[in-house]
Amino acid sequence: PLYTGIEVGFSTLCVDKEITYEFIDDVVREIGAITTGPYFHIGGGEVMKLTQEQYNEFIERAQEIVRSNEKRVVGWDEIAHARLLPNTIVQHWRPKVSSAEAVARGAKVIMSIAHRAYLDMKYNEQTPIGLTWAAIIDVKSSYDWDPAKAAAGVPESSLLGVEAPLWSETLANIRDVEFMAFPRLAAIAEIGWSRQDDRDWDDFRERLGAQAARWVALGVNFYRAPEIPW
Numbered sequence: 639p640l641y642t643g644i645e646v647g648f649s650t651l652c653v654d655k656e657i658t659y660e661f662i663d664d665v666v667r668e669i670g671a672i673t674t675g676p677y678f679h680i681g682g683g684e685v686m687k688l689t690q691e692q693y694n695e696f697i698e699r700a701q702e703i704v705r706s707n708e709k710r711v712v713g714w715d716e717i718a719h720a721r722l723l724p725n726t727i728v729q730h731w732r733p734k735v736s737s738a739e740a741v742a743r744g745a746k747v748i749m750s751i752a753h754r755a756y757l758d759m760k761y762n763e764q765t766p767i768g769l770t771w772a773a774i775i776d777v778k779s780s781y782d783w784d785p786a787k788a789a790a791g792v793p794e795s796s797l798l799g800v801e802a803p804l805w806s807e808t809l810a811n812i813r814d815v816e817f818m819a820f821p822r823l824a825a826i827a828e829i830g831w832s833r834q835d836d837r838d839w840d841d842f843r844e845r846l847g848a849q850a851a852r853w854v855a856l857g858v859n860f861y862r863a864p865e866i867p868w
Contacts, residue, residue, distance in 0.1 A: 644807045647686035653696040653699045663703050675713045677727070678704045680816075683714030694720040701726055727798060730789050733772075737790020747792050747798045749785040755826055757804040758816050761861055767808045768818055780843055781825035786835050793834065802826040813859045820853060820860035821846055843867065 652658050670678060678702050685693055697720040701711040705723060718740035722728075730738045730747040737747055745802040749755070752772035759775045760768035773779070780802075786794035802823060809815055824846055828837065847867040853860050862868055 641678070650685060650687040651690060651696070653692050654793075659703065660691075660698055662700060664815050664858070666703050666707050672710050677710040678709050679706070679712060680704060680717075680827055682717045683731070684704055685716065689704050690719070695857040697722075708788065718745070729801065730792060731803075733789075736790040736792075741767045743798045746798045747789075747794070747796050748798050748801050749788055749792070750781075750803055751788045752785045754780060754788065755802045756801060757802050757826075758806070758808070758858075765861075767814055769805075769808060773866035775822070776865065777821055777825060777843075777846070778839060778865060780822040781829065781837075785829060786834065792816075800826060800830045817861050820858055821849070821863060821866065824849065 651662075653667040661855050666678060680697075682697055682700075686849065688696070689771055693716070697713065697717045701713075701720075701723055704711045710727065711723065712727050712729055715728050715730045715732055715735055715737050716726050717726070722740055722745050723745060724744045726740075726745055727748060728740045729750055730737050731752050732749045733751055733753050737745070741747065753759075753832075754773075756772050756775070757780075758768055759772050759777055760770050762774060785800050786792075802819075804819055806815075809818065824843070828842060833866065843866050850860075850868040859868075
C-alpha cells in the first residue's frame with residue numbers, strides 16, 4: 639500500500655545487483671541532460687538497512703556514475719566515510735557528527751546544520767505546522783551561529799556555503815512554505831553572504847523588521863516573530 643508516514647531508513651536499493659547501477663546511470667544521465675548546473679545530489683542520508691561496507695561501495699559506484707555523466711556529486715554527510723572523489727561535496731546536516739574524514743581528503747562542505755538551518759522546524763511550541771526533531775528554531779537561533787564552527791573538523795576554508803533545507807512533511811501549499819521560510823531565510827542568507835565579524839543580531843533584527851512593508855506588498859505570508867520590530 640501507498641506509504642504516507644514520515645519515517646525513513648527502512649528501505650534501500652538492491653545494492654548488490656548490477657541492474658541497480660544500470661538504472662541509476664539512466665536516471666543520472668536523463669536528469670543531467672535537462673539540468674544546466676554542475677551538481678548532482680545523490681542523497682545517501684539515513685540509510686539503516688545496509689552494512690557500512692555495502693553503503694560505502696554503493697556511494698563509490700554512484701559517484702563514478704555521476705562523474706561519468708559530467709556532474710559533480712553532492713551527498714549528505716553520511717557519505718564522508720566512503721572513498722570520495724576530490725571534487726565530491728559533503729552536505730553536513732547532523733550536529734553531533736564530523737565530516738573531518740572527508741575534509742582531510744579534500745572534500746568541500748555545504749553547511750546545513752539541522753538545529754540551525756532547517757526551515758521546517760517550528761518557531762516555538764505553538765507553531766501550527768513544522769516539526770521539532772532537530773530543534774525549535776526561532777529567528778535569533780537561525781541567525782546567531784557561525785557555519786565555520788558548526789561542525790567539528792570543518793574549517794571555514796572547506797566551506798562552499800550554507801543551505802537551508804525546507805522539508806514538506808507538514809506543508810500543504812506555498813503559503814505554508816512562505817510561513818516557514820520567512821523571515822528565517824533572510825537570516826540564513828545573511829550568514830552566507832556576510833563575514834562573521836560583520837554580523838550583529840541587534841542590527842539585523844532592526845533591518846529585518848524594515849522588510850515587513852516589502853513582504854506585505856509582495857503578498858508573502860511571513861511569520862511575524864515577536865522578537866522582531868516589524
